[in-house]
Amino acid sequence: AQSVAQPEDQVKVAEGNPLTVKCTYSVSGNPYLFWYVQYPNRGLQFLLKYITGDNLVKGSYGFEAEFNKSQTSFHLKKPSALVSDSALYFCAVRDLRSGAGSYQLTFGKGTKLSVIP
């Protein structure tokens, strides 16, 4: 079974400082990894993904993530945090269960990011 762990319920960082939101995963085969952001009472917005290739993935709003196969991690990073980055962040891994047209994601529990002005 696939699983995703986000070890931190909450991350606080000062505006302008770098931020990291941690994610580790467990899958039986090659992982497809994703980061999504959720603002209050809204759906999820796609930030970035890792499928194959370069381990450093760049995404929306200046975010990036580094795939580390040996540590089974996919931490989300941003060099300089903005107050507007404050939101709930979810790491997800693609569920490789079979099924015509299926595409099921397994989510971590989420990490609340608070950027302090």
Add this chain to the structure above:
Amino acid sequence: GAVVSQHPSRVICKSGTSVKIECRSLDFQATTMFWYRQFPKQSLMLMATSNEGSKATYEQGVEKDKFLINHASLTLSTLTVTSAHPEDSSFYICSARDQTGNTEAFFGQGTRLTVV
């Protein structure tokens, strides 16, 4: 990216009534859509996988007679909460994948259901 529209964004209903939530892919065709439920301060729980033209596949513990899913076209899936009770109050989110080849899923805005 592709757009998924979910309606309504908020609904309040009385116990015992039914509520229908719509999920539309606006600019792509989605043979498969997914319905999630999210409790406060918790992650998304997959409820069911909605397949166009066939029966939905429900996750273990999800009552299929209570959460009716219909995926009648390539751009529309509906979730009907039947005989709603206060414990059904939650945030429901749908998602769909662009079948042209993108590997990420796109999510609707979510529906906040409150049963009084």
